[in-house]
Amino acid sequence: xxxxxxxxxxxxxxxxxxxxxxxxxxxxxxxxxxxxxxxxxxxxxxxxxxxxxxxxxxxxxxxxxxxxxxxxxxxxxxxxxxxxxxxxxxxxxxxxxxxxxxxxxxxxxxxxxxxxxxxxxxxxxxxxxxxxxxxxxxxxxxxxxxxxxxxxxxxxxxxxxxxxxxxxxxxxxxxxxxxxxxxxxxxxxxxxxxxxxxxxxxxxxxxxxxxxxxxxxxxxxxxxxxxxxxxxxxxxxxxxxxxxxxxxxxxxxxxxxxxxxxxxxxxxxxxxxxxxxxxxxxxxxxxxxxxxxxx
Amino acid sequence: xxxxxxxxxxxxxxxxxxxxxxxxxxxxxxxxxxxxxxxxxxxxxxxxxxxxxxxxxxxxxxxxxxxxxxxxxxxxxxxxxxxxxxxxxxxxxxxxxxxxxxxxxxxxxxxxxxxxxxxxxxxxxxxxxxxxxxxxxxxxxxxxxxxxxxxxxxxxxxxxxxxxxxxxxxxxxxxxxxxxxxxxxxxxxxxxxxxxxxxxxxxxxxxxxxxxxxxxxxxxxxxxxxxxxxxxxxxxxxxxxxxxxxxxxxxxxxxxxxxxxxxxxxxxxxxxxxxxxxxxxxxxxxxxxxxxxxxxx
Numbered sequence: 001x002x003x004x005x006x007x008x009x010x011x012x013x014x015x016x017x018x019x020x021x022x023x024x025x026x027x028x029x030x031x032x033x034x035x036x037x038x039x040x041x042x043x044x045x046x047x048x049x050x051x052x053x054x055x056x057x058x059x060x061x062x063x064x065x066x067x068x069x070x071x072x073x074x075x076x077x078x079x080x081x082x083x084x085x086x087x088x089x090x091x092x093x094x095x096x097x098x099x100x101x102x103x104x105x106x107x108x109x110x111x112x113x114x115x116x117x118x119x120x121x122x123x124x125x126x127x128x129x130x131x132x133x134x135x136x137x138x139x140x141x142x143x144x145x146x147x148x149x150x151x152x153x154x155x156x157x158x159x160x161x162x163x164x165x166x167x168x169x170x171x172x173x174x175x176x177x178x179x180x181x182x183x184x185x186x187x188x189x190x191x192x193x194x195x196x197x198x199x200x201x202x203x204x205x206x207x208x209x210x211x212x213x214x215x216x217x218x219x220x221x222x223x224x225x226x227x228x229x230x231x232x233x234x235x236x237x238x239x240x241x242x243x244x245x246x247x248x249x250x251x252x253x254x255x256x257x258x259x260x261x262x263x264x265x266x267x268x269x270x271x272x273x274x275x276x277x278x279x280x281x282x283x284x285x286x287x288x289x290x291x292x293x294x295x
Numbered sequence: 296x297x298x299x300x301x302x303x304x305x306x307x308x309x310x311x312x313x314x315x316x317x318x319x320x321x322x323x324x325x326x327x328x329x330x331x332x333x334x335x336x337x338x339x340x341x342x343x344x345x346x347x348x349x350x351x352x353x354x355x356x357x358x359x360x361x362x363x364x365x366x367x368x369x370x371x372x373x374x375x376x377x378x379x380x381x382x383x384x385x386x387x388x389x390x391x392x393x394x395x396x397x398x399x400x401x402x403x404x405x406x407x408x409x410x411x412x413x414x415x416x417x418x419x420x421x422x423x424x425x426x427x428x429x430x431x432x433x434x435x436x437x438x439x440x441x442x443x444x445x446x447x448x449x450x451x452x453x454x455x456x457x458x459x460x461x462x463x464x465x466x467x468x469x470x471x472x473x474x475x476x477x478x479x480x481x482x483x484x485x486x487x488x489x490x491x492x493x494x495x496x497x498x499x500x501x502x503x504x505x506x507x508x509x510x511x512x513x514x515x516x517x518x519x520x521x522x523x524x525x526x527x528x529x530x531x532x533x534x535x536x537x538x539x540x541x542x543x544x545x546x547x548x549x550x551x552x553x554x555x556x557x558x559x560x561x562x563x564x565x566x567x568x569x570x571x572x573x574x575x576x577x578x579x580x581x582x583x584x585x586x587x588x589x590x591x592x
Contacts, residue, residue, distance in 0.1 A: 267557040
C-alpha cells in the first residue's frame with residue numbers, strides 16, 4: 001500500500017528516513033527551515049511545502065525528526081505548524097528523542113487539537129534507516145499506533161508498542177543506558193586485555209557464543225582495539241541521553257550508580273575536548289586524555 | 296524599626312522568624328499550616344491572612360520554602376505574586392534552597408519592577424536556626440547585600456556575599472555535595488576499621504587528628520555513641536534529613552549537567568543517599584547512611 005507522508009525535519013536522520021520512503025514508492029512532502037536539506041530530498045522525488053502546516057494537508061501521517069521537545073512543540077503547535085494544516089484524526093509520529101514527560105504533555109496538546117501523537121524513537125541510526133531495518137519503540141493509544149505501524153513498516157523491521165504515550169521515549173532512555181554502560185564495559189575490558197598482553201582483537205571470536213557475547217562486543221571491541229574513531233555517534237549526545245535517564249531515575253527514586261558513573265565518564269570526555277567525537281574514543285579515557293590528542 | 300514579612304514557618308523558618316521577634320522587629324508571619332502561625336504568634340509575631348498580607352506593607356520580605364516552583368509562584372507567577380504588590384523600596388530575601396536558575400529568574404523579575412531580591416540559602420541546620428548562628432550564602436549586587444546584611448546578622452553568624460544573583464544557591468549546592476561525599480567517605484572508612492576490630496572512638500580520634508579529619512568525622516560522627524551531641528547518638532533523630540540531602544544532591548547534579556562539570560564523587564554520593572532513602576530512611580539524619588555499609592543483622 002502506498003502512503004502519503006509529511007516529513008518535518010530533514011537532518012541526518014530525516015534525510016535517511018525520507019530517502020527510504022521514496023525508495024519504497026511512498027509519496028513524501030518535506031518541510032525543513034533549511035532549504036538545502038529540503039532540496040536533498042526533492043532531488044530524489046519528494047515534494048516540498050513552505051510551512052509545516054502546508055506539508056501536513058491530506059497525509060496518512062506526519063513524521064517529526066527533530067532535536068528537542070521545544071522544537072517539536074513549535075513545529076506542531078506554533079504559527080503555521082502541523083496542527084494548523086493536518087486533518088482531524090491525523091497521526092503525528094514523533095521520531096525525535098525527547099523526554100517521556102515532555103512527550104506526554106505534547107500528546108495531551110495533540111488530543112486537544114483533535115490529533116493523535118505516537119512517540120517512536122529509534123535505534124539503528126541513519127545506516128539502518130537507509131536499508132529499512134530500523135528498530136522502533138512506540139508509545140500511544142492502540143488505534144493510532146496501528147496506523148503508525150503501517151506507515152513505519154516501510155522503514156523498520158522491529159516495531160514494538162511499549163505502552164501509553166511516552167513509553168517509547170522511556171524505552172529509548174533504557175536503550176541508551178544499556179548502550180552507554182556496554183560501551184564503557186567493553187572499552188575497559190579492551191584496555192585490561194591490552195595491558196595484560198592479550199590481543200583484544202581475538203577476544204570477540206574467543207568469547208563468541210559465551211555469556212559475555214553481544215552485538216556490542218562483536219562490533220565495538222575491534223573498533224576500540226583499532227582506535228577506529230570514525231564518526232557514528234557523539235559523546236555529548238550520550239551526556240544528554242544519560243542526563244535524561246538520570247532525571248527519570250531521580251524522579252522515580254530509582255538508584256542508578258552505574259548510569260551515574262558512566263555519565264560522569266562522558267562528562268569528563270566533554271571537558272577534555274571529545275564532545276563531538278565517536279563513543280569509540282572512550283579508549284582515550286583510559287589513557288588519561290593525552291594532550292597530544294587521540295592515539 | 297523595619298517591618299518584616301516572613302513566609303514559610305517550617306523547621307527552619309519558625310526559629311529564624313522567632314529570632315527576629317526577639318530582636319524587637321515587627322514580624323508578620325504566614326504559613327499554610329495554621330498551627331505554625333499560632334506558635335509564632337505565641338512568641339510575639341503577628342498573624343497574617345496570606346503571604347500577600349504578610350508582605351504588602353513589609354520593608355523586608357523573607358521566604359523559607361521547599362522548592363524552586365514555590366518561590367517562583369510566591370513572587371512572580373502565582374495567584375497573588377508578591378512582586379506585584381510589594382512596597383517599591385522593599386527587599387525580598389529568599390532563604391529556601393532552590394536551583395540557581397530559578398533564583399536568577401526571580402531576581403531578574405524583581406529588577407524589572409525596580410525591586411530587590413537576594414538569594415540567601417542557609418547552612419547550619421535547625422540547631423543553628425534556633426541559636427541564631429546560621430551561615431547565610433548570599434547572591435546579590437553589593438548594594439543589595441549590604442542592605443540585607445544587618446537583618447541576616449540577627450539570624451546568623453557568618454553572612455557571606457558569594458557573588459551576583461544565584462551565587463548563594465550555587466555555593467550551597469557545592470557545599471552540600473561536598474558534605475555528602477565527606478559523610479559517605481567517613482562512613483566507609485569507619486565501617487572498614489570497625490569491621491577489622493578497631494574501636495570506633497579510637498579510630499575516630501586518630502583520623503580526626505590526622506589527614507583524614509573532616510567536618511563529618513570531627514563534629515558529626517556517624518557512629519552511635521562516639522559523639523554524644525551528634526544525631527547518631529540520638530537514634531539519628533533531628534539533624535539533617537536524608538530526604539533533604541537527596542534533594543540538595545539533585546540540585547547539585549542538575550547544576551553539573553548544565554555546566555558539563557564532572558562530579559564522579561558527587562554522583563556516587565547521590566546514588567548512595569538515594570538508595571538509603573529508597574530503603575525507607577528518608578526522615579532519619581543523613582549520617583544514618585552508615586547503615587548501608589554495615590552487615591545485615
